[in-house]
Amino acid sequence: MLTPVILSGGAGTRLWPVSREAHPKPFMQLADGQSLLQKTLRRVAVLPRVQRVLTLTNREYFFRTRDEYARIKEARHLSFDYVLEPVGRNTAPAIAMAALRLQALEGPEAVMLVLPADHLINDQARFARAVDLAAEQAREGRLVTFGIRPSYPETGFGYIETSEDLVLAGVEDAASSNTRSASCTVRRFVEKPDFMTATAYLESGRHLWNSGMFCFTAGAYLEALQLHAPAVHEGAVACWEASALEQQPLELNPACFASIPDISVDYAVMEQATDVAVVPGDFGWSDIGSWSAVSELTEADGDGNRVDCETVLVDASNCFIRGNDRLVAAVGVENLVIVDTPDALLVANRDRTQDVKKVVEQLKLLDHEAYRLHRTVHRPWGTYTVLEESGAFKIKRIVVKPGASLSLQMHHHRSEHWVVVSGMARVINGEREILVRKNESTYIPYGTAHRLSNPGVIDLVMIEVQSGEYLGEDDIVRFDDQYGRA
Amino acid sequence: MLTPVILSGGAGTRLWPVSREAHPKPFMQLADGQSLLQKTLRRVAVLPRVQRVLTLTNREYFFRTRDEYARIKEARHLSFDYVLEPVGRNTAPAIAMAALRLQALEGPEAVMLVLPADHLINDQARFARAVDLAAEQAREGRLVTFGIRPSYPETGFGYIETSEDLVLAGVEDAASSNTRSASCTVRRFVEKPDFMTATAYLESGRHLWNSGMFCFTAGAYLEALQLHAPAVHEGAVACWEASALEQQPLELNPACFASIPDISVDYAVMEQATDVAVVPGDFGWSDIGSWSAVSELTEADGDGNRVDCETVLVDASNCFIRGNDRLVAAVGVENLVIVDTPDALLVANRDRTQDVKKVVEQLKLLDHEAYRLHRTVHRPWGTYTVLEESGAFKIKRIVVKPGASLSLQMHHHRSEHWVVVSGMARVINGEREILVRKNESTYIPYGTAHRLSNPGVIDLVMIEVQSGEYLGEDDIVRFDDQYGRA
Numbered sequence: 019m020l021t022p023v024i025l026s027g028g029a030g031t032r033l034w035p036v037s038r039e040a041h042p043k044p045f046m047q048l049a050d051g052q053s054l055l056q057k058t059l060r061r062v063a064v065l066p067r068v069q070r071v072l073t074l075t076n077r078e079y080f081f082r083t084r085d086e087y088a089r090i091k092e093a094r095h096l097s098f099d100y101v102l103e104p105v106g107r108n109t110a111p112a113i114a115m116a117a118l119r120l121q122a123l124e125g126p127e128a129v130m131l132v133l134p135a136d137h138l139i140n141d142q143a144r145f146a147r148a149v150d151l152a153a154e155q156a157r158e159g160r161l162v163t164f165g166i167r168p169s170y171p172e173t174g175f176g177y178i179e180t181s182e183d184l185v186l187a188g189v190e191d192a193a194s195s196n197t198r199s200a201s202c203t204v205r206r207f208v209e210k211p212d213f214m215t216a217t218a219y220l221e222s223g224r225h226l227w228n229s230g231m232f233c234f235t236a237g238a239y240l241e242a243l244q245l246h247a248p249a250v251h252e253g254a255v256a257c258w259e260a261s262a263l264e265q266q267p268l269e270l271n272p273a274c275f276a277s278i279p280d281i282s283v284d285y286a287v288m289e290q291a292t293d294v295a296v297v298p299g300d301f302g303w304s305d306i307g308s309w310s311a312v313s314e315l316t317e318a319d320g321d322g323n324r325v326d327c328e329t330v331l332v333d334a335s336n337c338f339i340r341g342n343d344r345l346v347a348a349v350g351v352e353n354l355v356i357v358d359t360p361d362a363l364l365v366a367n368r369d370r371t372q373d374v375k376k377v378v379e380q381l382k383l384l385d386h387e388a389y390r391l392h393r394t395v396h397r398p399w400g401t402y403t404v405l406e407e408s409g410a411f412k413i414k415r416i417v418v419k420p421g422a423s424l425s426l427q428m429h430h431h432r433s434e435h436w437v438v439v440s441g442m443a444r445v446i447n448g449e450r451e452i453l454v455r456k457n458e459s460t461y462i463p464y465g466t467a468h469r470l471s472n473p474g475v476i477d478l479v480m481i482e483v484q485s486g487e488y489l490g491e492d493d494i495v496r497f498d499d500q501y502g503r504a
Numbered sequence: 505m506l507t508p509v510i511l512s513g514g515a516g517t518r519l520w521p522v523s524r525e526a527h528p529k530p531f532m533q534l535a536d537g538q539s540l541l542q543k544t545l546r547r548v549a550v551l552p553r554v555q556r557v558l559t560l561t562n563r564e565y566f567f568r569t570r571d572e573y574a575r576i577k578e579a580r581h582l583s584f585d586y587v588l589e590p591v592g593r594n595t596a597p598a599i600a601m602a603a604l605r606l607q608a609l610e611g612p613e614a615v616m617l618v619l620p621a622d623h624l625i626n627d628q629a630r631f632a633r634a635v636d637l638a639a640e641q642a643r644e645g646r647l648v649t650f651g652i653r654p655s656y657p658e659t660g661f662g663y664i665e666t667s668e669d670l671v672l673a674g675v676e677d678a679a680s681s682n683t684r685s686a687s688c689t690v691r692r693f694v695e696k697p698d699f700m701t702a703t704a705y706l707e708s709g710r711h712l713w714n715s716g717m718f719c720f721t722a723g724a725y726l727e728a729l730q731l732h733a734p735a736v737h738e739g740a741v742a743c744w745e746a747s748a749l750e751q752q753p754l755e756l757n758p759a760c761f762a763s764i765p766d767i768s769v770d771y772a773v774m775e776q777a778t779d780v781a782v783v784p785g786d787f788g789w790s791d792i793g794s795w796s797a798v799s800e801l802t803e804a805d806g807d808g809n810r811v812d813c814e815t816v817l818v819d820a821s822n823c824f825i826r827g828n829d830r831l832v833a834a835v836g837v838e839n840l841v842i843v844d845t846p847d848a849l850l851v852a853n854r855d856r857t858q859d860v861k862k863v864v865e866q867l868k869l870l871d872h873e874a875y876r877l878h879r880t881v882h883r884p885w886g887t888y889t890v891l892e893e894s895g896a897f898k899i900k901r902i903v904v905k906p907g908a909s910l911s912l913q914m915h916h917h918r919s920e921h922w923v924v925v926s927g928m929a930r931v932i933n934g935e936r937e938i939l940v941r942k943n944e945s946t947y948i949p950y951g952t953a954h955r956l957s958n959p960g961v962i963d964l965v966m967i968e969v970q971s972g973e974y975l976g977e978d979d980i981v982r983f984d985d986q987y988g989r990a
Contacts, residue, residue, distance in 0.1 A: 035833070332862045345848040345874050347521070347863040350856030351840065358849060362831040363842075365851055370836030376818045377833040388831050405891045405899060411925035413891060413899065413967055435923045435945050437969040439897035457971040459921050459945065481899055481969045483923040485943040 019069065020153050021128055022062035023116045026055060026075040026083060026135035027106055031378035032308045032371065035362040036340070039390040043306070044135035045082065048315060049326055054136045054306065056086050061139055062131065063093035065146055072099045072119060072130075074112045080267055081398035081501065085419070099123070100267035104275050109230075110286035111278040114243055114254035115270060117236040122263070126237025129156050132283075133231050138315075140302025148299040152233035155201055155295045161242060162233040163204065163288060165226025165296040166303045171216035174307060174372070176228040176284065178296050181205045183223050204294040207284055226298050230305070232283065233297075239287070246290035253278030308371040309355045309364075313338035327358070338368065360393040398501035399424050400477070412489045416470075418443070418478040423471035425499035432486030432493060434462040436470070441478035444471045467497060505555065506639050507614055508548035509602045512541060512561040512569060512621035513592055517864035518794045518857065521848040522826070525876040529792070530621035531568065534801060535812055540622045540792065542572050547625055548617065549579035551632055558585045558605060558616075560598045566753055567884035567987065571905070585609070586753035590761050595716075596772035597764040600729055600740035601756060603722040608749070612723025615642050618769075619717050624801075626788025634785040638719035641687055641781045647728060648719040649690065649774060651712025651782040652789045657702035660793060660858070662714040662770065664782050667691045669709050690780040693770055712784055716791070718769065719783075725773070732776035739764030794857040795841045795850075799824035813844070824854065846879040884987035885910050886963070898975045902956075904929070904964040909957035911985035918972030918979060920948040922956070927964035930957045953983060 030043025037043045044055035052060075062068055071093070075083050080102055087093060101115050113132055120128045131149060139145045152162040165178045181203040207228060211219060219225035234242075244251040257274035288294055304311055316324035316338070323334055327341025334348040341358040348356065355371055357364040366374060381389035394403040399422035405413040418424070418441075426446065436443070436459060443454040446469040447462055453473075454460050462468045464486060472478035496504040516529025523529045530541035538546075548554055557579070561569050566588055573579060587601050599618055606614040617635060625631045638648040651664045667689040693714060697705060705711035720728075730737040743760035774780055790797055802810035802824065809820055813827025820834040827844040834842070841857055843850040852860060867875035880889040885908035891899040904910070904927075912932065922929070922945060929940040932955040933948055939959075940946050948954045950972060958964035982990040 035831075330863045330866050332859055332866075333856070344846075345521075345872070347848065347850045347860075348852070349850070349859050349863060350853035351851055354837065354851065356849075356851055360830075362833065363844060363849065364833045364835070365837055365840065365842055366834070367836035370819070373818055373835050374833075377816045377835060380816050380818075386831070406901060408925075411965075411967070413901075415892060415899075433943055435921075437921045437971075439894075439969065439971055457919055459947065459969075461945065479897075481897070481967075483925065483945075483967045485923075485925055 019124070019129065020065065020067045020131055020149070021120055021124070022065070022068060022071050023113065023120070023130050023132045024055075024058055024062070024071060024073045024135050025109065025112055025132065026073055026079060027103070027112075029378075030136060031375040033306070033312065034374055034378045034381075035357060035359045035364050035388065038388070038392055040078065040395065041392050042079070042136075045079075045086070046136075046306075048138075048312075053086055054138065055083065056090050057138065058133055058135045059087055059090050060092050061142065061145065062133065063090065063096055064142065065131075065149060068096065070097045070099055070123075072101065072116055073135075074101050074103060074116055075135075076103050076106075077269070082396045102267050102269045104270055104272035106280075107275060107278050108280045109283040110243070110247060110250050110281045111254055111275070113232075113239060113283050114250060114278075115258065115275075117239045117243075118254060118258045119268065121236040121240065124236075126235060126240070127157075128236045129153050129233065130236055130239070131231075131233050134305075136306060137229070137231070138302075138304045138306050140304075142301075144299060144301035148297050148301060149233070151201055152295075152297045155297070156233045156235055156238070159235065159238050160293050160295045161238060161288060161291050162201070162295045162297060164229045164231040164233075165298045166229050167298055167300045168216075168220050168225065168227055171213060171220045172227065173210060173213055173216050175305075176210055177208045177216075177219050178226045178228050179205045179208055180224050180226065180296060180298075201295045201297045204288075204296050207289045226296060227303075228284065229303055232288075242287050242291050247279075247281065247286035249279050250281060250286055309338065309340075309357060309366065309374065310368055310371040312340070313355065313368070336368065362388045397424075398422070398503075400472075402482075405481075407489070410485065412484040414482045414484070416478075416480045416482055418470065418472040418480070420472055420475045420477065423500055424469060425501075425504060426467060426469040426497040428467045428495045428497070429464055429486070429493050430495070431464060431488035432484045433464045434468075435483040435485070436460050436462065437481045437483075439479050439481055441472060441476050442474040443478050443480060444473045445469070469498075505610070505615065506551065506553045506635070507606055507610070507616055508551070508554060508557050509599065509606070509616050509618045510541075510544055510548070510557060510559045510621050511595065511598055511618065512559055512565060513589070513598075515864075516622060517861040519792070519798065520860055520864045520867075521843060521845045521850050521874065524874070524878055526564065526881065527878050528565070528622075531565075531572070532622075532792075534624075534798075539572055540624065541569065542576050543624065544619055544621045545573055545576050546578050547628065547631065548619065549576065549582055550628065551617075551635060554582065556583045556585055556609075558587065558602055559621075560587050560589060560602055561621075562589050562592075563755070568882050588753050588755045590756055590758035592766075593761060593764050594766045595769040596729070596733060596736050596767045597740055597743075597761070599718075599725060599769050600736060600764075601744065601761075603725045603729075604740060604744045605754065607722040607726065610722075612721060612726070613643075614722045615639050615719065616722055616725070617717075617719050620791075622792060623715070623717070624788075624790045624792050626790075628787075630785060630787035634783050634787060635719070637687055638781075638783045641783070642719045642721055642724070645721065645724050646779050646781045647724060647774060647777050648687065648781045648783060650715045650717040650719075651784045652715050653784055653786045654702075654706050654711065654713055657699060657706045658713065659696060659699055659702050661791075662696055663694045663702075663705050664712045664714050665691045665694055666710045666712065666782060666784075687781045687783045690774075690782050693775045712782060713789075714770065715789055718774075728773050728777050733765070733767065733772035735765050736767060736772055795824065795826075795843060795852065795860065796854055796857040798826070799841065799854070802826075822854065848874045883910075884908070884989075886958075888968075891967075893975070896971065898970040900968045900970070902964075902966045902968055904956065904958040904966070906958055906961045906963065909986055910955060911980075911987075911990060912953060912955040912983040914953045914981045914983070915950055915972070915979050916981070917950060917974035918970045919950045920954075921969040921971070922946050922948065923967045923969075925965050925967060927958060927962050928960040929964050929966060930959045931955070955984075 030037035260271035322336035330347040400417045516523035746757035808822035816833040886903045
């Protein structure tokens with residue numbers, strides 16, 4: 019048995035404007051329409067001996083995560099277990115909570131395969147083989163990390179230095195079938211190097227990229243944590259005991275969790291432990307760390323342009339253009355990244371995509387909406403998209419999932435006109451309850467308690483025209499909510 | 505008496521995506537909210553001895569032109585006269601029709617000041633002085649052109665070579681008050697030069713930019729046309745006689761007008777005539793021929809960036825960014841022009857803005873909507889903006905001008921939900937006529953004759969949700985229309 023633990027948090031500020039606080043990197047869709055999170059689930063769902071997937075995320079992302087998982091048909095045989103973090107506390111505490119959960123479910127021998135939700139792996143067969151080898155080592159009580167064979171002198175990753183020469187030891191790629199040995203021992207973890215050092219690492223034959231993926235038993239991790247980071251261990255155990263364990267999703271006690279030190283698993287455990295194994299692999303791994311990395315996923319045309327949307331190019335070369343439903347024209351430009359979203363546009367030098375995070379830092383300082391939200395906002399019941407907003411009115415497209423229901427609510431300052439354009443709505447409007455069919459409309463006066471739900475089996479799509487003296491999202495009184503928001 | 509003749513046609517393909525076929529360059533708004541057309545009207549409205557303005561445009565632009573003019577308070581004392589061209593036939597025929605019209609109204613001695621609608625002139629006082637001098641020459645029967653003193657070796661303009669050395673003759677800038685003489689004689693018109701030639705012209709002291717602005721009497725122009733381009737003259741006179749002259753706006757006979765040779769006033773008349781005077785001027789003229797020229801109108805910040813919208817800039821320099829309501833972020837880029845509109849985006853090298861026209865050529869070949877229309881479409885009664893469109897529904901914001909009325913119409917395939925968000929609507933819906941107030945709605949079933957009008961004195965703003973099996977603009981049967989479209 020092997021239990022994948024998916025860590026789904028990380029903002030991914032380098033991938034703005036697609037990645038936002040409320041729509042972080044795991045939810046970013048690639049050209050095939052699947053998100054990185056969905057690809058991560060699929061990757062583990064097709065591994066042998068997997069029956070349960072444990073996901074660490076937060077309340078904000080929970081419903082969305084569940085919906086995304088539900089669309090992966092390879093994962094239909096799995097059971098899902100969620101641990102919700104009230105705040106971000108880095109990987110060591112997160113993995114500790116996962117280990118405690120798994121230990122409670124399956125005992126200390128339970129083998130965990132820890133994966134960030136926002137990486138990409140191309141070669142599933144080699145990945146599966148590497149996981150096999152790692153699980154084997156983990157069952158012997160070792161802490162196992164996955165090391166990626168460097169293909170160029172990357173300065174943005176940490177490196178793992180092995181004790182043996184990988185080539186001499188015949189383990190340069192554990193995932194290929196003709197290796198003599200499965201893994202080797204970690205001598206030390208090293209920080210992000212400068213370019214000269216990275217070049218030396220590339221040539222050394224003893225250095226691997228630190229992928230942030232791990233494999234160990236719950237018991238081995240907790241034991242190592244207790245030994246090398248006792249404060250984290252103690253905090254995690256206290257938080258575990260203070261949380262309402264019988265609920266699913268398991269929501270961690272906010273105060274207890276917040277008091278655990280914020281530290282990564284590398285610092286807290288892996289760099290301290292003595293018996294750490296590394297499984298070297300070459301399975302097409304990418305951490306999708308920048309638009310430059312994303313651009314590699316789209317095939318280049320003869321001029322080196324990689325284009326995901328409708329474009330007109332005149333003397334453009336080596337550009338990556340990712341769009342929306344708008345036309346993008348480029349004239350006499352080269353080496354640009356152009357990323358277009360409904361409310362924000364990025365134009366960047368392709369060699370400077372790491373600095374996109376500086377845009378996000380500025381937006382955060384300004385408390386700008388484009389830091390947090392997309393024009394389409396996900397809610398537990400579905401989505402809403404602001405189509406237009408002016409002083410006196412606001413127009414939204416509202417999509418309600420089959421069987422879902424908004425809260426029973428009331429607004430003090432706005433009336434709402436609802437026109438159903440697809441599906442069927444059940445509407446509580448004051449004392450009345452009615453069905454509103456496609457191409458029918460209804461009107462909710464201000465001060466009237468109302469509730470919208472979708473009794474059908476296809477999405478309900480509705481256009482809402484709000485009118486009133488104040489149209490902020492905070493003009494809402496919730497009387498009842500099936501997602502715990504009342 | 506002096507009658508400005510405003511030629512309002514030209515597509516302005518170099519200013520895409522702001523300029524479109526249905527929204528050509530004269531309608532382009534500058535940062536102060538005024539369009540080039542409005543600025544042109546204002547420029548002539550404040551000249552002395554002007555009582556009437558004659559505008560040559562086409563049916564498509566007529567209502568919009570009238571609306572734009574109505575917002576220029578300096579022009580309230582003027583009477584407006586329109587000649588509508590059924591097709592574009594270049595400047596010689598257009599000016600011929602203007603001359604025939606003016607001759608009919610005021611006799612052959614009527615002095616015409618011919619101005620393109622899409623130029624910019626900064627120094628009104630110097631412009632007025634130059635016009636005075638030109639009108640003086642025109643009254644003596646000469647054909648007068650305005651020459652702009654070159655400030656750099658522009659290769660995109662034609663040049664006028666004068667007979668006298670401008671400096672020696674003391675006429676290098678007729679608009680300044682301390683010149684001895686008012687104008688000089690044109691030796692010849694010269695085509696767009698190469699860079700070396702343009703540099704020589706700049707230093708010659710005898711060359712001026714050909715601005716495309718002219719002054720002459722109606723009689724002198726028609727006489728010169730008859731002499732130098734008899735086919736144009738004959739065609740223009742025939743078209744004049746075949747048109748319904750008593751109507752305003754005066755619509756030219758389509759077949760007759762189309763048969764006039766397509767030729768510019770420069771080729772047909774000015775380059776052939778012997779007694780052509782040029783009034784040299786330095787009144788801050790620009791033909792706003794490219795985004796590079798437009799960018800000069802916005803002040804640069806310390807990094808040379810010129811920005812008209814909300815931006816976040818990280819190491820960006822010498823960029824021009826003109827936006828809409830979206831946020832634009834630029835990272836590590838220089839010398840770019842970024843022009844953002846609701847449905848199309850342009851990213852161009854600032855030194856290649858002339859090639860924007862190639863984008864438009866491609867769009868025209870593709871018969872792409874973004875060649876013709878903006879998301880906001882102007883109609884005689886106001887505007888509509890498509891906010892969202894999907895297979896099953898379409899959402900529009902409709903703005904109806906005070907007193908305006910859409911046609912009495914019917915759709916076979918779509919029903920319409922109307923929600924009034926500002927102003928008051930009068931609605932004919934089948935047999936009923938009702939008033940719909942702000943925050944009220946009504947429903948027009950398919951197959952029902954209906955009419956929307958604005959009985960009030962402020963704009964009516966309405967959200968329309970269309971629903972049906974076919975939502976094309978061509979599903980419309982017009983029973984009656986106050987703009988002649990039924």
